Amino acid sequence: MLKELVAKSRSYRRFDEAVKISRQTLVGLVDLARLSPSGANMQPLKFYVSADAEKNESIFPTLGWAGYLKEWAGPEAGERPTGYILVLKDKGIAHVAGIDHGIAAQSIMLGAVEKGLGGCFIGNIDRPRLFQVTGLSPDDYEILLVLALGKPIEQVVVDDINENSDVKYWRDASGVHHVPKRTLQDLVVG
Template sequence: MSNLQTIEKQEQQTFIDVIQRRRSVRSYDPTVQISREEMTEILELATLAPSSSNLQPWRFLVIDKPELKNKLLPIAFNQQQVVEASAVIAVLGDLESYKNAEKIYGQAVEAGFMPVDTAKSFIERTVSTYSSFSPEVARQVVNTDGGLISMQLMLVARSKGYDTVPMGGYNKAQFVEAFGIDEKYVPVMLIAIGKATKPGHPTTRLPIEDVAFFNEMPTE
């Protein structure tokens, strides 16, 4: 085996370890703080996730002030990890992300990834298409992209030695009102992040033959 193959094998195993060690953790050390610099790095790496037309509709509200975590606690049905974790990241979806198309594709041109004429065509088509979506379709798109970014964020956190738990159990209407969330943003989920004091419970998965099928679905 060549040195390159050895390095690739090690990198693959490291990634597999991250996946296997990720658990939904609900007990955190409240004394652990994540610096603004490290949190920013975690979020930047998470944003390498894919999104529809690369519009990157995710927005993050990082809640790490104790008084704001206490404000969030009853809204999140008194789940204790809200106040114990270093922070709670609210993942939001921007229904008007298509308005950033010119900036996004302009960056692609500046980076040499796309000719100017191609970018102009992409911008016109993207704005026309996404601005005409029904509210239901627009929400479906940002929820899908929000799920992608959320999983990536949790894996990045684990690779840096932090634990997380995704939370869909909270009152979204109360959250929007309490934290002044504009109506163009769709709450996707909350993610608590910090250092675990207890490991997440081990879980099992269905056999792969129960969930994966090749070329055709089974008949019931």
Template sequence: MLRELVAKNRSYRRFYENEKPSSEQLKAWIDLARLGASGRNAQTIKYMIILSEEMCESVFEQLAWAGYLQDWDGPRKGERPSAYVVMVNDDALGKNYFSDDGIAAQNLLLGAVERGFGGCIIRAFKEKELRELLKIEAGYSIIQLIALGKPKEEVVIEEMNNGDIKYWRDENGVHHVPKRGIDEIILEEL
């Protein structure tokens, strides 16, 4: 069951834009993020929920999508995320959030996938513009955004060929993600 959930948790980039998670669902997923491990138990990460259509559109304009897909500028209208969670670090609590952001994002996304939603972690954004748009005060550092919605695309995992790590889309729009084999990533068994 857990393996299936993890395998289903892909970086989705196209969504049914009209199908939104509720505020309660988003808070429940953030609660899963909150429950994860935290370096020194400092718990420096805070969250902003973006759910209104207008704000989602404004946030979308500040993002970059899928670097390997050079001929694609991101999801078109109707396929864009219907919600975002913005992760910020509260610098007053500590400037080093260690790997807490990855743990939190994974927990949040697993909660979303369990409920039929999906998402994409985005670290490519116009920081100054996003900070102004969201009125993020000094003392908070933007870590990343998680774009969320009902996935409108199929993403498949496949074995990597010839060391090529680049994801790609086929003629049917299926998103292919190559993964290194288990024997390649285990260096030694002592």
């Protein structure tokens, strides 16, 4: 069951905007992050959630969507996320977050997939603009990641590659999103 959730947890970038995500659902996903491991149990992460269409519209342009797809500016209206979770480091708790935000984000994404949702980890962020949009203070928080969530409408497939092949994801003529992954044989050494 876990392997299926992991396999379904792809980077989805197009969503059915008619399928709304509630704030309660987002807070429930944050609870999965709360229960996840934390380095030295410092728990330096905080989370800003948005299920509000107007707020989501202001968050959307602060994000870069697909670095390898140079010709694509991101999802069009009607295909945008209906929920966002900003993963923040509380500067008053810790100077560094270590790998906590990666662990938390994966827990959130697996929970989203379990609910029939999907999303994308976004690190290409116009942080100054996002601080303005959210009203958060850069004196108090560091924006580590944005998780864009919704009901996926795109097909994402994993293609095996060998260790010398290109790792860049791409879309075919039908709009299917291909994600090259190294084979298990290429990953296990010794």
